Amino acid sequence: MGRSHHKRGGRWALAALCLTTSAVSGCGIVGPAVLSRGRPAYNEAIARTDDEQMLMAIVHSRYGETGSLLAVTSITANLRVGATLGAEVGIGADDSFSGNLVPLSAGAVYEENPTISYAPVQGEQYLKQLLSPIPLDLLTLLVRSLETRGGVLQLLVSRVNDLTNPDFVASPDAQPDARFARLVELLVTLHQAGVAVWVQDPEQSSGFALAIHDTGGAHDREVAELLALLGLPQPRDGSRRLVLPVASERARSESTELTLTTRSVYDLVEILAASIDVPETHGREGLSLSYPPLGAAGRNLHIRYSEKKPKRALVRVEYRGSWYYIDETDQPTKEAFRLVSALWAVSIASATQHLQKAPVLTLPTSR
Helix, strand or coil, rough: CCHHHHHHHHHHHHHHHHHHHHHHHHHHHHHHHHHHHHHHEEEEEEHHHHHHHHHHHHHHHHHCCCCCEEEEEEEEEEEEEEEEEEHHHHHCCCCHHHCCCCCEEEEEEEEEEEEEEECCCCCCHHHHHHCCEEEEEHHHHHHHHHCCCHHHHHHHEEEEECCCCCCCCCCCCCCCHHHHHHHHHHHHHHCCCCCCEEEECCCCCEEEEEEEEECCCCCCHHHHHHHHHHHHHHHHHHHCEEEEEHHHHHCCCCCCCEEEEEEEEHHHHHHCCCHHHHCCHHHHHCCCCCCCEEEECCCCCCCEEECCCCCEEEEEEEEEEEEEEEEECCCHHHHHHHHHHHHHHHHHHHHCCCCCCCEEEEEECCC
């Protein structure tokens, strides 16, 4: 009996060594597996909560309340990996436990303990970023890269030369300036045809210009109408190419420049806040702010209100016992929200670079 137990114990020890070695060697593939699962999850959570934070700030603005933002500054995920080994050994006659015991079990376990650090978004640098007009170089890059160029110009630009595109209009019956809408339409049409292209200004390494090619070609009528709307002279020297430098209103020095006045991120937040549905009782009781009628930039935008949690929502937040959300099928509002989110993120990123001495809130996740 002793020899039998000795042989059986030796076999179990050998099996235990093999299983433990296998479990530990399996740890070599734990890292990539965790990365493939963890990184998308963290990224998705950050994107979703950023959208929710932004929408909540817009809702706070509609109610005239002070909002605050926290920027995620770092995520540190600590991983613990260990091997487990178990054995069940019977004592006494074999028939008392035969077939009822698991001789040996082994495995590898790991747990992830992330630490997330936040920094409050505040200070003079952030306020300047929020209130400053969107830089012309950034606007030009957006217009060049986004497919919905007309929507970008309509939302971000409040004036082109003498054509205005105000945030709000005087009365509900007032109509936006049809000339501005026509200007945007012409710019989009000529850009898609390759006739009007936003380029680097050949005379200024840091500037941009609108280059109009083939001024006497198939699109000569559209080009002539565009220049007339801008109040610019028609080309008379027989040139087939016209370059209009892009400048801000305050920097305009030549009659052939294309002067643009852009909105600030704060202006865009106010436009989105004015597009929010609010309960009638909140308006009557003075809980929510009243805005003038929206101009062309915001007339197609719509942030909805519901007493029940909406099912089809791009982003939603609960506030005062109700839900405010953007419908996932509302393309104009989705596009505007995405664009404002990107611009707001730029402001936050610029501001958090100067917050090294600000208090940092670090939240370790419990096991």
